[in-house]
Amino acid sequence: MSGVVEAREISKWYGEVLGLNAFTVSFGKGITGLVGPNGAGKSTLFKLLIGQLHVDQGDLRVLEEDPWNNVSLKRKLGYCPESNQLYGWLTGEEFVEALLRLEGISARDAAKAATAALKTVGLVEARHRRLRTYSRGMRQRAKLAQALAHEPDLLILDEPLSGADPVARVHILDTITDFSREGGHVLMSTHVLYEVERVTNNIVLIHNGKAIASGDIHAIRALIDEHPHAVRIATSAPRAVAEALTGLDHVVSMEFPSPQELLVRTRRPEAFYRELPGIIVDRSLEVHGLESPDDSLEAVFRYLVG
Amino acid sequence: MLVETAGLTKVFGEVRAVDDLSVAIPEGAIGLVGPNGAGKTTFLRLLLGLLKPTAGRGRVLGHDIFDGIPIREQVGYMPEHDCLLPEMTGIGLVAYMGRVSGLDRNTAMSRAHDVLQFVGVEEERYRKIAEYSTGMKQKIKLAQAMVHDPKLYIFDEPTTGLDPRGRREMLDLLRLIARSGERNLILSSHLLPDVETICKHVVILDGGHQIAAGELQRLLSGAGDRLRIDIRGNYGDFARHLTDAGFEIEATPRGLKSPRRPGLEAEVFRAARASGAEVRYLGSEIRSLEELFLEILDRERAGGR
Amino acid sequence: MSISLPTYKLRETPLLGRRQRVLAIVSTGLRREFRRPAAIFAIGVGSVITTVTSIVLLLLAPLLLPGQRLDLSFFFLPVSSPTILFFVTLMASVVGAGLISDDLDSMAISLYLSRPISHGDYVLAKAAILGTLVATIAILPLMITAIVAGLLGLFPWDVVLPAIGVSIAVGILLTAFYTTITLFLSSMTRRKAYAAAGVFAITFGLTVPVEVLASQGSIGNPVLLYLSPWDNFLAVARVAFGAAPAPIDWSASLGILLLIMVLAGLVTNARMRSMEVVAG
Numbered sequence: 091m092s093g094v095v096e097a098r099e100i101s102k103w104y105g106e107v108l109g110l111n112a113f114t115v116s117f118g119k120g121i122t123g124l125v126g127p128n129g130a131g132k133s134t135l136f137k138l139l140i141g142q143l144h145v146d147q148g149d150l151r152v153l154e155e156d157p158w159n160n161v162s163l164k165r166k167l168g169y170c171p172e173s174n175q176l177y178g179w180l181t182g183e184e185f186v187e188a189l190l191r192l193e194g195i196s197a198r199d200a201a202k203a204a205t206a207a208l209k210t211v212g213l214v215e216a217r218h219r220r221l222r223t224y225s226r227g228m229r230q231r232a233k234l235a236q237a238l239a240h241e242p243d244l245l246i247l248d249e250p251l252s253g254a255d256p257v258a259r260v261h262i263l264d265t266i267t268d269f270s271r272e273g274g275h276v277l278m279s280t281h282v283l284y285e286v287e288r289v290t291n292n293i294v295l296i297h298n299g300k301a302i303a304s305g306d307i308h309a310i311r312a313l314i315d316e317h318p319h320a321v322r323i324a325t326s327a328p329r330a331v332a333e334a335l336t337g338l339d340h341v342v343s344m345e346f347p348s349p350q351e352l353l354v355r356t357r358r359p360e361a362f363y364r365e366l367p368g369i370i371v372d373r374s375l376e377v378h379g380l381e382s383p384d385d386s387l388e389a390v391f392r393y394l395v396g
Numbered sequence: 397m398l399v400e401t402a403g404l405t406k407v408f409g410e411v412r413a414v415d416d417l418s419v420a421i422p423e424g425a426i427g428l429v430g431p432n433g434a435g436k437t438t439f440l441r442l443l444l445g446l447l448k449p450t451a452g453r454g455r456v457l458g459h460d461i462f463d464g465i466p467i468r469e470q471v472g473y474m475p476e477h478d479c480l481l482p483e484m485t486g487i488g489l490v491a492y493m494g495r496v497s498g499l500d501r502n503t504a505m506s507r508a509h510d511v512l513q514f515v516g517v518e519e520e521r522y523r524k525i526a527e528y529s530t531g532m533k534q535k536i537k538l539a540q541a542m543v544h545d546p547k548l549y550i551f552d553e554p555t556t557g558l559d560p561r562g563r564r565e566m567l568d569l570l571r572l573i574a575r576s577g578e579r580n581l582i583l584s585s586h587l588l589p590d591v592e593t594i595c596k597h598v599v600i601l602d603g604g605h606q607i608a609a610g611e612l613q614r615l616l617s618g619a620g621d622r623l624r625i626d627i628r629g630n631y632g633d634f635a636r637h638l639t640d641a642g643f644e645i646e647a648t649p650r651g652l653k654s655p656r657r658p659g660l661e662a663e664v665f666r667a668a669r670a671s672g673a674e675v676r677y678l679g680s681e682i683r684s685l686e687e688l689f690l691e692i693l694d695r696e697r698a699g700g701r
Numbered sequence: 702m703s704i705s706l707p708t709y710k711l712r713e714t715p716l717l718g719r720r721q722r723v724l725a726i727v728s729t730g731l732r733r734e735f736r737r738p739a740a741i742f743a744i745g746v747g748s749v750i751t752t753v754t755s756i757v758l759l760l761l762a763p764l765l766l767p768g769q770r771l772d773l774s775f776f777f778l779p780v781s782s783p784t785i786l787f788f789v790t791l792m793a794s795v796v797g798a799g800l801i802s803d804d805l806d807s808m809a810i811s812l813y814l815s816r817p818i819s820h821g822d823y824v825l826a827k828a829a830i831l832g833t834l835v836a837t838i839a840i841l842p843l844m845i846t847a848i849v850a851g852l853l854g855l856f857p858w859d860v861v862l863p864a865i866g867v868s869i870a871v872g873i874l875l876t877a878f879y880t881t882i883t884l885f886l887s888s889m890t891r892r893k894a895y896a897a898a899g900v901f902a903i904t905f906g907l908t909v910p911v912e913v914l915a916s917q918g919s920i921g922n923p924v925l926l927y928l929s930p931w932d933n934f935l936a937v938a939r940v941a942f943g944a945a946p947a948p949i950d951w952s953a954s955l956g957i958l959l960l961i962m963v964l965a966g967l968v969t970n971a972r973m974r975s976m977e978v979v980a981g
Contacts, residue, residue: 128529226432324679363676366665366674368669379678380678
């Protein structure tokens with residue numbers, strides 16, 4: 091039992107409608123991105139994690155406890171829902187304070203914690219303005235502030251960047267990264283894959299109620315055999331480079347998309363990258379560019395989900 | 397010119413939403429970006445003729461923005477927010493909007509079917525919109541913007557709420573429209589990579605002003621291009637090899653950057669072999685639009701206004 | 702996704718003008734209303750009951766109202782029937798309350814106003830939809846009654862023809878009033894229930910208490926009747942039909958009604974103009 095979240099054969103049904111189906115995964119240390127198509131089971135998973143729903147089958151542990159009806163566990167969680175409906179008439183400060191008071195924290199401590207949280211997310215100047223005057227980006231940050239204010243161990247964020255402008259996005263991602271660096275864990279779901287890649291390499295890919303992949307993006311990518319890893323090499327002598335690489339048995343194919351490029355597909359990217367510098371130096375090959383166009387979360391998603 | 401404005405200003409009480417804005421936007425695919433409160437929304441409303449400027453003038457597709465109706469005849473607008481009539485069918489709504497734009501009944505119906513085919517709505521078009529998924533609703537929004545075949549499309553956050561596949565499909569559609577040649581589009585979005593893949597030209601607003609504009613490629617290939625190297629493995633030794641060979645380096649989250657000089661690339665591979673590190677990326681310090689945008693914003697705001 | 706379709710050639714046909722665009726909104730709107738059960742009920746039952754009660758009144762007039770002269774002033778009676786007031790209110794609240802508020806709620810207003818029509822066109826189209834439907838209760842039954850009276854020979858044609866004309870005129874006044882007021886209320890809120898409640902309040906909240914208060918048994922001051930739209934309307938109708946005048950001055954009543962209509966229209970227009978079509 092090493093993960094922050096341990097799910098074993100979790101199933102959750104709404105009548106006939108699938109929520110999660112024998113969902114098994116262990117994840118959560120540091121920052122983990124949760125990605126999947128709409129309807130895959132992400133909201134169900136979140137509701138189970140925060141104890142709003144109970145599993146129909148299977149075993150779920152969050153921070154080593156069962157989340158259902160678990161008040162003491164909830165104190166260690168910070169949840170940032172997707173919905174943007176906030177109490178418009180409250181100011182930013184009142185909003186965070188009120189939710190803190192619900193945790194049982196005293197008024198004075200709540201005020202202090204609220205201000206600190208708002209400062210962390212960069213809303214300290216706007217804290218006396220009413221929430222209804224906040225832009226989308228500011229609302230996202232306000233929600234993040236209330237999730238952070240009671241110093242949880244685990245942040246659960248549902249689409250925290252949706253609708254936020256680039257400036258707000260930087261603030262939010264920085265806050266998440268700082269939180270993780272100080273020892274907290276973060277679960278973040280988003281549809282915008284490049285946002286996840288910016289902060290972490292750990293992902294869980296959910297599809298049809300199951301976890302179809304979890305772990306490091308690049309490790310997952312390397313395992314997707316049907317789509318050998320593509321590497322684009324920019325060189326003035328592509329044929330010479332191609333010749334040098336034909337000896338490698340894991341190279342599946344080579345193409346010349348342009349007179350200055352070689353596109354190699356390899357079944358074992360780890361081996362390829364390890365051997366490449368040696369080959370280039372030994373044969374004095376002139377290589378001035380190297381990139382892997384499909385070693386991304388976007389590609390992983392496309393290959394596994396479609 | 398697609399859009400020209402001179403001294404365009406719109407004041408709401410104390411707020412100068414658009415402040416002395418003078419732009420010249422060429423035809424083609426244009427990205428409109430800016431932080432919240434930059435005036436993008438107000439600017440678009442002014443362009444559509446739905447707001448009267450406090451001062452200044454503007455022209456869209458050759459028409460003065462003072463009278464919005466001739467402009468809106470040639471504009472297709474895809475709003476960010478939910479705006480569909482839930483009890484109408486997909487085909488019903490698109491054909492209806494075609495008629496409200498001035499198409500006769502038969503043309504509207506025929507075009508509506510064509511457009512729904514293009515965006516990928518098949519039999520669902522006969523069902524009520526209330527039953528549609530988010531992705532399908534976005535497609536209907538796109539379809540109603542296209543049905544009267546406008547010369548200028550305005551897309552406001554077209555990928556909101558779409559899952560990765562939906563987002564990819566939507567961007568593919570927008571790209572097709574952008575590349576079709578005779579059509580222009582203005583894409584307003586906070587997702588700058590979307591803007592990068594579709595637009596050739598970008599306009600950056602902040603505080604009601606235009607703080608930068610120009611062809612995307614030109615803006616991104618900034619001066620002082622450095623080589624970016626992403627590596628896996630022994631960073632310390634690798635970096636040391638390079639500095640020992642006389643190259644300046646600056647660390648990045650995934651490796652390092654170094655100003656281009658002759659022999660740098662060859663040295664990179666030598667250093668990699670010697671230190672046992674793997675080179676995972678070698679190429680321009682490609683600045684993304686997002687980095688560029690934040691940089692420009694910082695510069696403007698620090699410059700004190 | 703189908704990208705096998707070649708990308709579009711630009712449309713060659715010119716666009717139809719604003720009138721046709723407005724008519725498209727009106728015809729689609731009417732067609733939608735005629736598909737809704739509540740609207741069909743209100744229209745069907747409302748117009749039938751109103752017509753039938755008027756015709757029954759017509760036939761039984763000599764019996765029920767021995768003192769009533771059989772001239773133009775008779776036709777005031779069907780107009781003043783509470784069934785008209787009730788069904789006009791019902792129609793306005795069932796159909797009209799949602800006309801603009803539904804578009805505000807779904808934000809479909811953004812789609813409309815991004816089209817080459819003006820705010821005024823939009824309001825005009827909605828008014829045409831509601832007005833047409835209200836007219837099936839406020840004008841049609843009265844017209845039919847008068848025509849039936851003529852056809853059955855109960856009244857001479859030189860009475861019936863003016864009766865038809867005055868019924869139409871007076872019906873238009875009532876239609877216009879309720880259309881304007883309902884659209885105004887509908888534009889003020891996203892929830893059509895509130896707008897509907899508002900329409901009911903104007904009719905029953907004003908008419909009944911005011912009539913009670915104005916009557917001899919209570920405060921007894923007829924000036925109070927100016928507060929009730931229905932009584933204002935009746936005052937004008939009385940004069941139009943040559944019936945016995947009301948306790949209040951008809952020209953003041955007409956003025957009040959017109960003033961309210963104009964104000965409501967202006968505010969509705971202003972409200973539409975301020976709508977957020979492009980969201981932040």
